[in-house]
Amino acid sequence: MKDASPQTIYLTDYTPPTYLVDQVDLTFRLSPNATRVISRIAFRPNPDAVSKRFFLHGEELTPISSSIDGAPVTPREVEGGIEVDVPDAPFVWEAEVEIAPAANTALEGLYMSNGMYCTQCEAEGFRKITWYPDRPDVMAPFKVRIEGDEPVMLSNGNPTGSGDGWTEWTDPWPKPAYLFALVAGDLVAREDSFTTMSGKHVDLKLWVRPGDEGKTAFGMEALKKSMKWDEDVYGREYDLDIFQIVAVSDFNMGAMENKGLNIFNTSAVLCSPETSTDANFERIEAIIAHEYFHNWTGNRITCRDWFQLSLKEGLTVFRDQSFSADMRSPSVCRISDVLSLRGRQFREDNGPLAHQVQPDSFVEINNFYTSTIYEKGAEVIRMLKTLVGDEGYKKALDLYFDRHDGQACTIDDWLTVFQDATGRDLGQFKRWYKQAGTPRLRVSEDWNDGTYQLTFTQTTPPTPGQEVKEPFVIPIAVGLIGPNGDEVVGTQVLEMTEGTQTFTFEGLAAKPVPSILRGFSAPVILERETSAQERAFLLANDTDEFNRWEAGRSLAKEVLTALITGKEAPQAIYFDALASVLREDHTDPDFRALALAIPSADDMAQTLFDSGVTPDPDVIHDATETLKQSRAEYFQDMLPRLLSEMTVTEPFAPTHEQAGKRALGHGILQMLTRLDGSKAAQALFDRADNMTLSLGALACLLNAGKADAALATFRDKWQDDALVMDKWFMLQVAHADPDKAAETVTRLTQDPAFTMKNPNRFRSVFGAFAGHPAGFHQKDGSGYRLLADWLIKLDPINPQITARMSGAFETWKRYDGDRQSLIADQLDRILATPGLSRDTTEMISRIRGA
Ligand code: BES
Ligand code: ZN
Numbered sequence: 001m002k003d004a005s006p007q008t009i010y011l012t013d014y015t016p017p018t019y020l021v022d023q024v025d026l027t028f029r030l031s032p033n034a035t036r037v038i039s040r041i042a043f044r045p046n047p048d049a050v051s052k053r054f055f056l057h058g059e060e061l062t063p064i065s066s067s068i069d070g071a072p073v074t075p076r077e078v079e080g081g082i083e084v085d086v087p088d089a090p091f092v093w094e095a096e097v098e099i100a101p102a103a104n105t106a107l108e109g110l111y112m113s114n115g116m117y118c119t120q121c122e123a124e125g126f127r128k129i130t131w132y133p134d135r136p137d138v139m140a141p142f143k144v145r146i147e148g149d150e151p152v153m154l155s156n157g158n159p160t161g162s163g164d165g166w167t168e169w170t171d172p173w174p175k176p177a178y179l180f181a182l183v184a185g186d187l188v189a190r191e192d193s194f195t196t197m198s199g200k201h202v203d204l205k206l207w208v209r210p211g212d213e214g215k216t217a218f219g220m221e222a223l224k225k226s227m228k229w230d231e232d233v234y235g236r237e238y239d240l241d242i243f244q245i246v247a248v249s250d251f252n253m254g255a256m257e258n259k260g261l262n263i264f265n266t267s268a269v270l271c272s273p274e275t276s277t278d279a280n281f282e283r284i285e286a287i288i289a290h291e292y293f294h295n296w297t298g299n300r301i302t303c304r305d306w307f308q309l310s311l312k313e314g315l316t317v318f319r320d321q322s323f324s325a326d327m328r329s330p331s332v333c334r335i336s337d338v339l340s341l342r343g344r345q346f347r348e349d350n351g352p353l354a355h356q357v358q359p360d361s362f363v364e365i366n367n368f369y370t371s372t373i374y375e376k377g378a379e380v381i382r383m384l385k386t387l388v389g390d391e392g393y394k395k396a397l398d399l400y401f402d403r404h405d406g407q408a409c410t411i412d413d414w415l416t417v418f419q420d421a422t423g424r425d426l427g428q429f430k431r432w433y434k435q436a437g438t439p440r441l442r443v444s445e446d447w448n449d450g451t452y453q454l455t456f457t458q459t460t461p462p463t464p465g466q467e468v469k470e471p472f473v474i475p476i477a478v479g480l481i482g483p484n485g486d487e488v489v490g491t492q493v494l495e496m497t498e499g500t501q502t503f504t505f506e507g508l509a510a511k512p513v514p515s516i517l518r519g520f521s522a523p524v525i526l527e528r529e530t531s532a533q534e535r536a537f538l539l540a541n542d543t544d545e546f547n548r549w550e551a552g553r554s555l556a557k558e559v560l561t562a563l564i565t566g567k568e569a570p571q572a573i574y575f576d577a578l579a580s581v582l583r584e585d586h587t588d589p590d591f592r593a594l595a596l597a598i599p600s601a602d603d604m605a606q607t608l609f610d611s612g613v614t615p616d617p618d619v620i621h622d623a624t625e626t627l628k629q630s631r632a633e634y635f636q637d638m639l640p641r642l643l644s645e646m647t648v649t650e651p652f653a654p655t656h657e658q659a660g661k662r663a664l665g666h667g668i669l670q671m672l673t674r675l676d677g678s679k680a681a682q683a684l685f686d687r688a689d690n691m692t693l694s695l696g697a698l699a700c701l702l703n704a705g706k707a708d709a710a711l712a713t714f715r716d717k718w719q720d721d722a723l724v725m726d727k728w729f730m731l732q733v734a735h736a737d738p739d740k741a742a743e744t745v746t747r748l749t750q751d752p753a754f755t756m757k758n759p760n761r762f763r764s765v766f767g768a769f770a771g772h773p774a775g776f777h778q779k780d781g782s783g784y785r786l787l788a789d790w791l792i793k794l795d796p797i798n799p800q801i802t803a804r805m806s807g808a809f810e811t812w813k814r815y816d817g818d819r820q821s822l823i824a825d826q827l828d829r830i831l832a833t834p835g836l837s838r839d840t841t842e843m844i845s846r847i848r849g850a
Contacts, residue, residue, distance in 0.1 A: 006363045006364070006838045006841060006842060007363070008361050008362070008363055009306075009361060009362055009363070009365075010360065010361045011305070011307040011358075011359070011360050011361065012360070014304070014305055014307075015049075015050050015051065016046055016048045016049055016050065016137070017046050017049065017133055017135065017137055017138050018045070018046055018049040018051055018052060018053055018054060018055070019043040019044065019045055019046055019049070019054060019086070019133065020043070020044055020045075020046045020138065020140075021041055021042065021043055021133065021138055021139075021140035022042040022043070022044060022090070022140065023041070023042040023140060023141055023143070024039065024040075024041050024042075024132075024140045024141070024142045024143070025039070025040040025041075025142075025143045025144075025145075026038070026039050026040075026130070026142065026143070026144045026145070027039075027144075027145045027146075027147065028144070028145070028146045028147065028148070028182060029147045029148065030117055030146065030147065030148030030150065030153075030184055031148075032100075032101060032102035032112060033100050033101075033102050033103065034098050034100065035098065035099050035100070035101055035110060035117075036064070036096060036097070036098055037096070037097050037098075037099060037129055037130045038094075038095070038096045039093070039094065039095050039096075039097075039130045039131070039132070040092060040093075040094045041092070041093045041094075041132070041140075042090065042091075042092050043086070043090065043091055043092070043093055044089075044090040044091075045088055045089065045090075052088065053083065054083065054084050054085070054086040055078070055081055055082070055083050055133070056075075056081050056082050056084070056093075056131035056132055056133060057080060057081040057124070057126075057127035057131070057132060057133065057134040057135075058080075058081045058082055058097075058127050058130070058131040058132075059080065059081075059127050059128050060099070060109075060128050061097040061098075061099060061128070061130065061131065062097060062098040062099070063075075063095070063096075063097055064095075064096035064097055064098055065094075065095065065096045066084075066093070066094065066095040066096075066131070067093075067094045067095075068084065068086060068087070068091050068092070068093055068094075069087075069091050069092055070092075070094075073085075075131075080127075081127065081131065082131060093131075095130065095131050097130055097131065099128065099129065101117055104128075105757060105797045105798060106797070106798055106799060106800065107120060107250055107251065107252050107759070107798060107800070108120050108121075108125040108128060108252070108800065109121070109125045109126070109127075109128030109129050110128070110129050110182065111250075113248050113249050113250035113251070114209065114248075114249045114250065115185060115186070116150070116183065116184065116185025116186070116187065116209075116248070117148075117150065117182065117183065117184040117185060118181075118182070118183045118184075118185075118246065118248050118263060119180065119181050119182045119183070119258075119263070120251070120252065120253075120256060120263065121177060121178045121179070121180050121181070121258070122178040122179070122256060123178055123306055123365045123366060123369075124178070124365060124366075125178070126177035126178060126180055127177075129180075132177050133177075134177050134178070135176070135305065136176040136178060136302050136303045136304065136305065136306070136408055137176070137303075137304045137305065137408035138176060138177070139174035139175055139176050139302065139406070139408060140174050140175070141170075141171060141172055141173065141174050141175075142155075142156060142157065142169075142170075142171045142175065142180065143160075143168070143169070143170050143171075144156070144157075144168065144169045144170075144171075144182065145166060145167070145168045146166060146167050146168075146169075146182065146184060147165055147166045148165065148166075148184055149165060150184035150185050150186070151185070151186050151187070152183075152184065152185060152186070152187040152207065153166075153167040153182075153183075153184040154167070154169070154181075154182070154183045154184070154207070154244060154246065154261055155167075155169035155171075155180075155181060155182050155183075155261065156169060156171040156175070156179070156180060156181055156258055156259045156260045156261050157169050157170050157171025157172065157173075157240060157259065157260050158170055158171070158172075158240055158241045158242055158260075159242065171240075171259055171260065172240075173239065173240075173259060173299070173300070174406060175259050175299060175302070176302055176408065179257070179258050179259045179299055179302075180258065181256070181258030181259075181261040181263055183207070183246045183248075183261065183263065185209075186209070186210065187207040187208065187209065187210075187246065188207070188208060188209075188210050188213055189205040189206060189207045189208075189244075190205070190206045190208075190213060190216040190217070190219075190220055191203070191204065191205050192204040192205075192206075192220050192224065194223075194224055194227050194228075194238070194243075196227070196231065196237045196238055197231045197237055198237060200237070200238075201241075202227075202238050202240070202241060202242065202243055203241060203242040203243070204220065204223060204224070204242075204243050204244075205242065205243075205244045205245070206219055206220050206223070206244075206245045206246075206247075206269070207244060207245065207246040207247065208246075208247045208266075208270065209247075209249075212247065212266075212270055214272055215270035215271055215272045215275065215276075216269075216270070217272075218271050218272075218281060218284065218285075218654065219245065219269045219270070219271070219284060219288055222284060222285040222288040222289065223243070223245065223288050223292060225285075225289075225323075225327065226288060226289040226292040226293065226323065227243075227292065229289070229323050229326065229327075230292070230293060230295075230296070230319075233322070233323075233326075234296070234319070234397060235398070235401075236295075236296045236401070238295065239295070239300070240259075240260045242260060243260055243262075243292075244260065244261045244262070245261075245262045245263075245264055245269060245288070245291075246261065246262070246263050246264065247264050247265075247266045247269050247270055248263055248264065248265065248266065249265075249266050249722060249758065249760075250757070250758055250759065251263070251264070251265035251266075251759065251760075252759055252798070252800045252801060253265065253369070254267075254268040254287050255268045255269070255287050255288075255290070255291045256291065257290075257291040257292075257294035257295070257298055257299060259295070259299050262291045262292070264287070264288075264291070265759075265760065266722070266723060266760075267280075267723055267726070267760050268283070268284060268287045268288075269284055269287075269288065270723065271284050271654075273652040273654070273689075273690045273691065274689070274690060274691060275691050275718075275721055275723060275724050276654075276691050276723075277691050277692040277695055277727075278654055278658075278659035278662055278663065278692045279692075280691075281654035281659070282324070282328070282654075282659070285324065285327065286320050286321075286323070286324050287320075289319075289320045289323045289324070290316055290317065290319075290320040293316050293319045293320060293323070294312065294316050296401065297312055297315045297316045297319060298312035298313075298316060300401075300405055300406065301400070301401070301404045301405060301406075301407060301409055302407075302408045302409070303408060303409065303410075304408045304409055304410050306362070306365045306368065307358055307359060307360075307362075308358070308409065308410050308411050309365075309368060309369070309373050310357045310358060310373045310374075310377035310380075310411065310433070311409060311410065311411050311414055313369070313373055313374050313377055314357065314373065314374065314376070314377020314378050314380060314381055315377070315378075315381055315414075317374050317375060317377065317378035318377075318378040318381040318382055318385075321333065321337055321378060321382075327656075328656040329588055329590060329591070329656055329660075331545035331546055331549075331588075331591065332588060332590045332591055332594065332656075332660075334519060334520065334545075334546050335545075335546060335549050335591075335594050336594075337375075337378075338520045338546070340371075340375065341371070341375045341376070341379065341523060342603065343600065343602065343603060344371035344375065345371040345372055345375045345376050345438075345523070346438050346523075346525070346606070347371075347602065347606060347810070347811060348370060348371050348372055348810070349372065349376075349436060349437055349438045349463065350438065350461075350606065350610075350811075351810045351811055351813065351847075352464060352810060352813070352846055352847050352848075352849050353370070353807070353810050353843075353846055353847065354372075354436045354437060354463035354464055355368070355370070355372055355436050355463075355464075356372075356433060356434055356435065356436045356466075357372060357373060357376055357377050357380055357432065357433045357434075358411050358433040358434060363838065363842040364803070364838050364839045364842050366800050366803065366839055367803055367839060367842055367843055372436070376523055379522070379523040380432045380433065380523075383429075383432070383473075383474075383475050383521070383522055383523075384418060384426075384429065386475045386477070386493060386521060387424070387429070387473070387475055387493075387495065388418060388421075388422045388424060392418075392421065392422040392424075395421040395422065396417050396418045396421035396422060398421075399417050399420060399421045400414065400417045403417060404417075411433055415429070415430060428470075428471075428472075428473050428497060429473050431469075431470055431471075431472050431473075432472060432473075435460065435466060435469050435470065435472070436463040436464075436466055437460040437461055437462070437463040437466070437469060438460070438461075438523065438524060438525055439458045439459070439460045439469075439472055439474065439522075439524040439525070440458065440459050440460070440461070440524065440525050440527055441456055441457070441458050441474065441476070441517075441522075441524045441525065441526050441527065442456065442457045442458075442459075442527045442528070443455070443456055443514075443516060443526065443527070443528045445514065447511040450506065450507055450508055450509070451504060451505070451506050451508070452480065452504070452505040452508050452511065452512055452514075453502050453503065453504050453505070454478065454494075454502070454503050454505075454514060454516070455500065455501070455502040455503075456474075456476065456494075456496055456500070456501055456502075456503075457499065457500045458471055458472065458474060458496065458499060458500075458524070459499075460472070464846075464849075471496075471497065471498055471499045472496075472522075473495065473496070473497050474495075474496040474497075474522045474524060475493050475494070475495060475496075475521050475522055476493065476494040476495075476496055476516065476517060476521060476522065477491050477492070477493050477494075477517060477518035477519055477521035477544075478491070478492055478493075478494055478503075478514060478515065478516050478517075478518065479491045479492070479514075479515045479518055479542075479543065479544060480505060480508070480512035480513070480514055480515070481512055481513045481514075481515060481537075481538070481541055481542065481543075482508075482509070482510060482512055482513075483510050483511070483512075483513075485537075485540070485541035487543050488508060488509075488512055489505055489508075489512070491518050491544065493521065513534055513537055513538065513541075515538060515542045515543075515544055515547045516528065516547075517547070517550075518544040518546060518547050519544060519546045519547075520546055520550075525610075532555060532558060532570035532573045532574070533573065535551040535552075535554055535555045535558075535577075536551070536555065536573050536574070536576070536577035537551075538550075538551035539551040539552045539555065539577045539578070539581060539595075540577060540580060540581075545591060548581075548595075549591065549594055549595055552574075552577065552578060552581065552595045553599065555570070555573070555574045555577065555578075556574060556598055556599055557599050557603075557604070557607055558570060558574075559571050559574050559627060560598070560599060560604055560620075560623055560624065560627055561604070561607065561608065561611070563623040563626055563627055564604070564608065564613075564619055564620060564623040565608075565613060571630065575631060575634045575635070578595060578596065578631075579634075579635060579638065581595050582595075582596065582635070582638065582642060582664075583638065583642075585645075588660055589646060589660035589661045589663065589664040590656065590659065590660030590663055590664070591660075592660075592664050593660065593663035593664040593666070593667050594663075596664070596667040597667070598624060598627065598628065601617060601620045601621060601624065601772075601773040601774060602771070602773055602811070604620045604624070605617065605620060605773060605811065605814055605815075606811070606814065608620075609814040614814070614815065614816050615814055615815065616815075616816070617738075617773040617774040617776075617777040617815075618738060618774055618777075618779070620773070620774065621738055621773075621774035628670075628671070628674065629674055631671065632670075632671035632672070632674040632675055633674075633675070635671055636675060639668050639671055639672050639675075640672075642664070642668050643665060643668045643669065643672065643680070646661045646662070646664050646665035646668065647661075647665065648661050648662065652689070652690045659692075662692050662693065662696070665696075666692075666696040666699075669681055669684065669696065669697070669700055670699075670700055670703070673700040673701075673703060673704050674704075677704075678700060678701055678704040678706050681697045681700035681701050681704065682697070682701065682706070682710075684696070684697040685697035685698060685701060685710050691724070691727075694714070695727055695731065697710075698710050698711070698714060698731060699731060699734075699735055702731060702732065702735035703735055705737075707735075711728070711732070714728055715728055719753070722758075722760070722761075723760070725753055725761075726760050726761060726764040727764070729748055729751075729753075729754070729761065729764040729765050729768075730764040730765070730767070730768045731768075732744055732748060733745055733748065733764075733765055733768035733769050733772060733775075734768040734771065734772055736772065736775055737775075738772075738774035738775045738778065739775075739778065740775075741769060741772055741774075741775025741776065741778075741783065742769075742775065742778060742782045742783050742786050745765055745766070745769050745786060746786065748765050749765065749790070756790070756793065756794050756797065756798075757797060757798070759798065759801050762794065762798075762801060762805075763801070763805070766787065766790060766805055766808075767805070769783070769786075769787065769808075770787070770805065770807075770808030776808065777815065777819060779818070779819070781819075781822035781823075781825075781826075784809075784822055784823050784825075784826045785826060787805075787808055787809075787826075788826040788827075788829055788830055791805060791806060791830055791840065792829075792830060792833050795833065795836055795837050795840050796835065796837075799837030799838070799839040799840055800839055802837065802839065802840045803837070803839035803840045803842070803843040804843075806830075806840060806843040806844050806847065807843070807847075809823055809826075809827060809844075809847050810847050812824075812827075812847070824848070827844050827847060827848045828848070830844050831844050831845060831848065
């Protein structure tokens with residue numbers, strides 16, 4: 001029943017389900033090695049069907065019995081499931097199967113984590129639980145009875161009964177099987193409640209293992225804020241009597257939006273000041289919001305098929321980004337979102353894994369939960385909102401919920417809603433969904449007697465399977481700054497629709513400095529030749545915070561590029577402009593911290609590659625070190641004062657204000673550590689009473705090569721806290737000397753606390769390794785071999801994580817021939833592994849480009 005040869009699925013092959021489901025009744029008799037799942041499913045023929053074939057998905061199920069309308073039947077086993085002859089009329093299918101959750105290490109379907117039962121069904125995990133039409137356009141109400149001796153046994157919807165050894169749950173809202181969830185184990189809840197805008201009382205429960213209660217307060221607050229925000233901003237109210245979140249230690253993703261019963265990776269919900277960093281708090285708030293927001297954008301309105309994944313994920317990311325912007329600082333959030341977009345999505349778009357926001361085909365859907373579907377999908381919605389305006393967006397969203405509530409929809413449905421609500425033709429806009437690749441936007445300017453012109457040219461490079469691209473509609477937000485630093489033309493959105501287009505501004509007294517792509521109004525690469533002086537001017541004067549930061553960023557890149565390629569670097573201009581920003585008391589410390597951050601090695605590698613230079617990770621590493629050292633020396637005098645200004649004296653709170661001070665404080669401490677023999681870092685490590693400071697100090701000590709004692713103390717203190725130990729593992733790899741990184745990884749994998757069965761632990765080590773280019777890309781190929789060894793070992797245990805981690809190789813074509821051939825050898829070795837999973841096979845072969 002397991003797929004033998006990977007098959008490609010095509011969007012154009014979509015056909016409606018042959019049978020629809022009116023009701024699902026499930027009974028689970030829990031047992032670690034032999035759980036029985038008894039299903040009773042009411043089917044009826046779909047009037048829109050184009051065939052009469054009755055097929056149910058099923059994988060790794062041991063059949064016990066099955067019947068139709070009470071009469072036993074013997075299904076035919078076919079690829080990926082079973083076929084049965086059924087009446088051309090409504091009927092009831094009943095089946096009993098056996099599954100083994102304790103043996104399920106792939107963490108998909110029903111599995112055990114840390115002694116508790118839990119499920120992960122998106123995208124296609126429900127078929128590992130029972131026979132079912134496991135496709136998102138089959139929606140049905142579920143009733144679930146759980147039998148077992150676990151103290152807590154949960155499923156979706158409202159509790160409708162319980163007794164000795166059983167509980168019953170009823171979810172009245174029709175849902176696809178991927179939103180099914182079951183959790184059972186020894187759990188305790190933080191309880192709270194929320195009253196919805198129409199006055200409905202909702203019980204809130206956040207379930208954790210005993211001992212973790214102290215890490216639930218922030219998550220619960222985040223949930224209530226999310227519920228309120230969705231009412232205030234989108235008019236969306238919660239729709240069950242209870243909303244539950246469960247924290248699970250072994251989880252492939254961050255979190256999952258199962259109806260009424262979200263399941264979270266412990267790392268994505270549990271936090272406390274002692275054990276979690278500001279970044280953890282921020283991510284947790286966003287992810288709780290994200291999964292909660294799916295209740296409307298994903299659950300009430302779901303996807304017709306997995307080609308429409310961005311319909312729910314792009315939109316929900318856009319919603320969680322807007323929420324975070326409202327909770328924190330809009331410009332700082334925007335900068336972080338763009339950093340992540342460039343670091344992940346632009347990287348993807350530039351390599352062998354580039355694909356459309358709405359792909360035409362896939363092999364393994366789990367491999368398509370990508371930055372393009374998520375982050376570019378969110379950018380596309382952001383642009384749509386910019387183009388139709390706030391009012392138009394609101395009208396469209398109201399119409400979307402009105403028209404499609406309870407349905408499984410397509411991206412075309414979504415665009416039609418916008419067309420109907422705003423009267424705007426979105427034919428050209430749809431290219432953002434159907435053409436892969438990051439557009440390059442070249443700008444030239446012209447000044448003539450009071451008239452200023454900007455001419456833009458867009459080109460999008462070829463991507464796998466798409467040679468030629470048509471022009472996109474690009475909203476370009478532009479403002480003009482006069483020579484004295486005043487804004488002479490406020491932000492306007494230019495709508496570019498052609499390959500080349502000129503925009504004219506009249507009646508200006510002097511030639512302005514343009515501030516282009518304000519707020520990063522479109523996911524494009526802006527190519528503009530300007531002087532370092534002009535960027536320093538924008539860093540000092542732009543009223544758009546994003547573009548202020550962007551000006552500093554491109555200055556930093558120019559300096560680094562010059563150092564790497566042995567040219568003269570405009571270092572003094574950069575340092576002086578940055579120093580002024582750092583001294584701006586009235587400017588958000590978090591913004592200043594972002595202005596101080598130096599572009600990552602991966603970013604620099606891509607930047608060099610784009611400009612025709614073959615990047616060498618060792619050289620990038622050394623140049624970055626040189627820049628950091630000379631910058632620290634240049635800023636020497638201002639550091640102590642700034643550091644003391646950034647010291648938070650109030651008790652720890654994970655607020656934007658405090659977090660910003662700690663972030664800038666850390667940036668300063670990094671510089672100081674290069675100058676003071678790491679005295680300040682050691683002192684901070686010794687007295688830190690929260691994880692943000694403690695980890696920040698530890699990172700500085702690692703950079704200085706003086707962390708041995710601190711690492712031991714840290715480990716002693718936190719050995720029983722898995723999430724903190726993940727940080728201990730991660731940090732040592734991330735801050736290893738390039739030529740010691742592989743050794744460090746090997747040493748850590750031999751640590752008794754290392755296990756590859758836990759995705760968080762595996763990712764701590766190997767995610768950090770892949771994120772350390774100079775360590776990973778050692779010339780002798782040792783890094784490639786080491787990662788390949790572990791991917792081969794992990795694949796039979798957890799194919800999803802293996803496939804995801806293969807992404808470490810996705811940028812291989814940037815590098816020199818020697819490195820490329822070393823990587824090719826490892827890719828081929830992985831591909832030659834007998835029994836390699838479909839997930840990993842697809843990823844490695846796409847990367848290899850066979
Ligand atoms: N629906 C996804 C979780 C998921 C993804 C399940 C892939 C199965 C396969 C969930 O809503 C999600 O997107 N989670 C993200 C976090 C979010 C804040 C972007 C995650 O888990 O990383
Ligand atoms: Zn999501």
